[in-house]
Amino acid sequence: MAARVTPGPTGRSEDHLLSAAVRARTAEELREVREAAANWRTALAAMLTLVTAVSVIRGRDTIVGLASGARVLVGVLLLLAIVAACMGAFLASRSAFGLPKAEPAVRRITDLVVAERARVHRAVRDLRAAIVLTFVTLALIVASVGVVWYGPTA
Known part of the structure; x- marks a missing residue:
């Protein structure tokens, strides 16, 4: 017995327009977040280099x-x-x-919106945590220098 496959209903023009608008907007948001994240990554790498250099050189x-x-x-x-x-x-x-992962195909426009927004939210959450860790790293470096300069001597 052969299976018969037929196309589903065609999408409405407003669905196509909404889909294109959602993709364009979230792509721009994601690009902005990822650009900022790359700059913060560079700052963190510089701090890591500083800690390592000070530890090894001194x-x-x-x-x-x-x-x-x-x-x-x-x-x-x-x-x-x-x-x-x-x-x-x-x-x-x-x-x-981002991290590569398989994402299921979306069947409705609302699923597409949810998936695209979730991707942006994940990137923003990771960037915020990275920013906090940048300042934590800086505080820890300053604290260690403070102990070296003002700590009790033997």
Whole structure:
């Protein structure tokens, strides 16, 4: 027994116009968010480079005169700064480029609108988290420098 396939109803012209408008608007929003995310990713990479460079170049000389508790605190603060910068860089990259995944085909215009808006919301959420982590990284770096400069000596 052969299956018979027939085309469904044709879309209405207003559905086509709405679909094109939704795609154009969300594509522009997504482009703007991803452009901003790429810039924040660069800022986070610069901070990560700063933490790494300071740790490697100055190394133990920086903390040699500190009390043992202050040395541990500096190490923990720098480790947390590196973790925050790495997480922020990942989220900024995910916001900028997205993650590839299979998406089901939409059957209705409302499903298309929901899917497109969700993509933009994910990118914005990741970008906001990356921005927060940028400032957390900066605060941790400043705190570690403060402990080095003003911490108790041995």
